[in-house]
Structures are given as C-alpha cells and as structure tokens.
Amino acid sequence: MIKDTRLILALDVTDRHQALKISQDVKGYVDAIKIGYPLVLATGKDIIGEIAEMVPVIADFKVADIPNTDRLICEQVFSAGANALIVHGFTGSDSLKTCVEVAEVHGADIYVVTEMSHPGALDFMQKVAEDMAQLASNAKVAGVVAPATRPERVQKIRSIIGNDIAIISPGVGVQGGSAADAIKAGADWVIVGRSIYLADDPKKAAMEIAKEIKDAIDQ
Numbered sequence: 001m002i003k004d005t006r007l008i009l010a011l012d013v014t015d016r017h018q019a020l021k022i023s024q025d026v027k028g029y030v031d032a033i034k035i036g037y038p039l040v041l042a043t044g045k046d047i048i049g050e051i052a053e054m055v056p057v058i059a060d061f062k063v064a065d066i067p068n069t070d071r072l073i074c075e076q077v078f079s080a081g082a083n084a085l086i087v088h089g090f091t092g093s094d095s096l097k098t099c100v101e102v103a104e105v106h107g108a109d110i111y112v113v114t115e116m117s118h119p120g121a122l123d124f125m126q127k128v129a130e131d132m133a134q135l136a137s138n139a140k141v142a143g144v145v146a147p148a149t150r151p152e153r154v155q156k157i158r159s160i161i162g163n164d165i166a167i168i169s170p171g172v173g174v175q176g177g178s179a180a181d182a183i184k185a186g187a188d189w190v191i192v193g194r195s196i197y198l199a200d201d202p203k204k205a206a207m208e209i210a211k212e213i214k215d216a217i218d219q
C-alpha cells in the first residue's frame with residue numbers, strides 16, 4: 001500500500017451509488033478504502049473490484065475459520081479484486097498461514113486484528129492482543145489492526161512487532177480517537193469511517209484529517 005496521506009477510509013455505506021461517488025471524491029486523499037459486510041452484503045461482491053479500480057481496497061471481513069474455509073474465503077475476496085484482507089488471529093497459526101499463502105498467490109496483503117477499538121475489546125481481546133501481535137509478526141503479514149482509541153496500546157503493539165510490519169488504526173473521530181495521537185503512537189495509517197462518509201463534504205473531511213496527520217508527522 002502506498003504511504004502518502006496515511007489515511008484509510010472505512011466506507012460503511014450501503015448504497016452502491018453513494019459508495020462509488022464517495023470513492024471518486026476522496027481518491028488522492030486516502031491511501032486505501034476499507035469496505036466490509038455493510039457495503040458488500042448490500043450491493044454484492046462486484047463492488048470490491050469497482051472501488052479497487054479507483055483506490056486500493058482493504059476487505060474487512062475479519063475472517064476467522066478453519067484453514068480450508070479461510071482459503072475459500074480468501075480466494076473469493078482476492079479474485080473479486082481486493083488488495084488486502086483483514087483476518088482474526090485467534091483462530092491460530094494454521095488458519096493465518098493459509099490466509100497468508102493465498103494472499104501471496106494474488107499479490108495481496110493480510111492484516112491481523114489485535115485489540116479492537118470499542119470498549120468491549122477490554123472484555124476478552126485485550127488479554128490476548130499482544131499474543132495476536134506476536135503471531136502476526138511471526139507469520140510475516142503486512143500488518144496488524146490496533147486501536148486509535150488507546151494510543152498507548154498502539155505503542156505497546158508497535159514495541160512487539162517492531163518496524164517490519166505495519167499498524168493500521170481505526171477508532172478516530174466518532175469513537176473518540178485522534179488521528180494525530182495514533183500516528184504519534186506508531187500507527188502507519190489511521191482508518192476513519194463516519195467522520196468522513198457522513199460529512200456534508202467527504203472530500204473536505206478527508207483532506208482535513210490528512211492535514212492533521214501531516215502536521216503530526218512534521219512536528
């Protein structure tokens with residue numbers, strides 16, 4: 001993934017026309033667009049390729065199954081045109097290895113969830129987040145997903161994975177996280193959904209967050 005604005009749009013709209021319009025509008029201001037179940041279930045998997053023609057697509061399906069089923073899912077997602085896929089790590093090293101193998105065949109990337117950005121992540125996920133980060137690092141994935149809502153956890157996860165793999169960080173804006181703080185804590189990219197796609201002018205909103213990120217880096 002190119003590292004330019006260091007901003008990823010989470011495009012959780014359910015209308016095909018709106019999704020394509022926003023993708024066109026923010027092109028050049030985001031490095032990737034993350035799409036998931038809301039958009040794909042509403043419009044069909046062809047939307048993956050349609051958006052990927054404009055901006056690289058990260059498919060957020062949080063894949064979590066046995067290796068054979070993971071393989072079947074990965075093949076569908078990458079054949080549809082996704083450049084990257086988010087998967088869970090708790091299913092273990094064999095499931096993750098399968099996802100990485102299929103991604104390699106397609107020249108695509110895998111990102112592994114560590115600790116999610118919402119409060120409920122403290123119930124179970126935080127206890128194993130550091131193990132997930134280590135697992136992801138061992139599997140040589142492209143990166144992990146870590147919470148912008150807890151910059152200190154981004155920093156901790158960075159200390160575990162080192163600088164060889166990336167951190168993409170959701171939770172900015174509506175969930176309360178700050179793009180600047182996440183970047184300063186060690187995130188390579190921040191992921192922003194509602195603060196951009198619900199804005200009156202999504203392009204302007206994306207530009208403002210990209211500027212906040214640039215200012216944080218330049219400090």
Ligand code: XMP
Nearest residue numbers: 010086113115116117145170175192193194
């Ligand atoms: P908002 O609207 O809150 O959207 O900016 C955030 C987007 O990111 C997803 N999300 C996560 N994905 N690990 C993930 O893999 C996480 O910890 C996480 N937290 C939020 C969310 O589904 C939405 O698309």
